[in-house]
Amino acid sequence: MTEHQTRSGTETGLVTAAHGRHYVVELAHGDLLHCYPRGKRNSYACGDMVDVERSGDRQGTIKNAHSRTSLLYRSDRYRQKIIAANITQAVVVVAAKPAFNEDLLQRCLIACEQQHIKALIVLNKTDLVEETAKTAIQLTLYRELGYPVVPLAAHNDISPLKSALRGQRNVLVGQSGMGKSTIVNGLLPDVRARTAEISEALDSGKHTTTTAQLYQLDAETSIIDSPGLQTFGLLHLSQTDLVNCFPEFKPFLGHCRFDDCRHNVEPGCAVISAVKEQRVDERRWSAYRELVAELDAKPRRWA
Ligand SMILES: Nc1nc2c(ncn2[C@@H]2O[C@H](COP(=O)(O)OP(=O)(O)OP(=O)(O)O)[C@@H](O)[C@H]2O)c(=O)[nH]1
Ligand SMILES: [Mg+2]
Ligand SMILES: [Zn+2]
The missing domain is CATH 1.10.40.50 (Probable gtpase engc; domain 3)
Incomplete structure (x- = not known):
């Protein structure tokens, strides 16, 4: 019995995609299982290490998650929503066009502080020079507070971001249309195919991201693309x-x-x-x- 097959029928894996209550779990040897959680109240996120029980050829049930080193989540009066688990760094992506919501940025930063997750701000679409000037000034405050701000034109060149991601488990967060998925495609040029494959498997036909997806960049570095946020409730904070x-x-x-x-x-x-x-x-x-x-x-x- 290997360390990944702790009990008969139970295997350990990493959640690499999350779409509602449907998860993809990658097992140690690379097999992907399509999983649902056991019990209505349990929910998981990309980055979770979970114990699963196979229920079919490529299917399984998630029994539980291993304890988490961090959990990025938001909560309003009615529910809590997990964005990603076990991450070390959040990359908050903003851009001048469409105009980014500063309140949302602040809320992302606060959620990170509460979980001791490092936060990095990417100012994307700097190729839109005129529009970007004002936004860059708006971000000075955050730079002064100690949050690194990386200007980027993800369309053209992703390299200014690479060193900042290295060695971290990153999650891309932000409003829809800021360029999170474009950053992933820049980091992993063959990722479009993989994204399409997973989205198809999860029955999501939309253009914008609806499935959180974890990508391994190298042995020590990974990045999670997450669906765009409109609100970020913080009712879990005291x-x-x-x-x-x-x-x-x-x-x-x-x-x-x-x-x-x-x-x-x-x-x-x-x-x-x-x-x-x-x-x-x-x-x-x-x-x-x-x-x-x-x-x-x-x-x-x-x-
Ligand atoms: N001009 C310019 N456009 C960009 C850049 N990066 C991304 N875009 C465009 O911005 C739009 C949104 O990009 P996405 O990567 O889909 O944005 P997203 O943040 O993943 O959006 P959601 O998945 O909905 O959350 C697309 O039309 C991109 O082509 C950039 O550096 N410059
Ligand atoms: Mg996206
Ligand atoms: Zn006081």
Whole structure:
């Protein structure tokens, strides 16, 4: 018995595609199994290591996932949605056209902070020179906060991104149309065929990505392409989580008048003073307050 066949009938594999409740699991010897999870409440994501039981020639049932080192997910009042598991770096792709949503970018960064996932911002479509100038300025704030910003024209040349991806399990996230799948195709020129194959197998006929898909770039590097996001709920964060997800707040924490200050409307708040002194950007504090308000609103139904 090998380490990948722990119990009779049970094999261990990596989730390499996820489309709703349909998963593709790659076993140690490279076989692909089309799987559904056991039980209605269980859900998995690309990057999960799972135990599966074969139920047919190329089919199986996912019994459980191994413990995760990280989990990128979003949650609104009604449900939680897993984006990717066991990732070390999120590549948030933005572009000037269609205009990117800064609120969504901030939410992606916050979700990463909470899971201790490194975040990298790609400013794609820099070949659209005129449109890009304003967006580049808009991103200065994030660069100053310590998030690397990589300008890219994925259509033309993917090489500026390659070294930043190396040695990481990456996930591409962002709005639809920013160029995530174009980046994958640039990294793996033969990937279109593979994408078509998997999409066909999963019965998805759309042009934009509807299936999260993991690609191995080399022995140490992989990248997950994920479907475009429109919203990014963060109701799984606690108030404390939220504060800690804003790295620039850190120097001011512990200096507020009240020990239980929420840095929202409280008098004598050191964070609010820092905003007034322009030591913390107003855009970030607004985002923070918006999220505090969301946490204060109606309770989560999935909790
Ligand atoms: N001008 C320009 N267009 C680009 C570039 N990269 C991608 N595009 C175009 O942007 C559009 C969207 O690209 P996709 O790669 O499908 O975007 P996506 O982020 O994967 O979108 P979803 O799968 O819907 O989330 C396509 O028409 C691409 O050809 C670029 O560097 N420059
Ligand atoms: Mg795509
Ligand atoms: Zn405060």
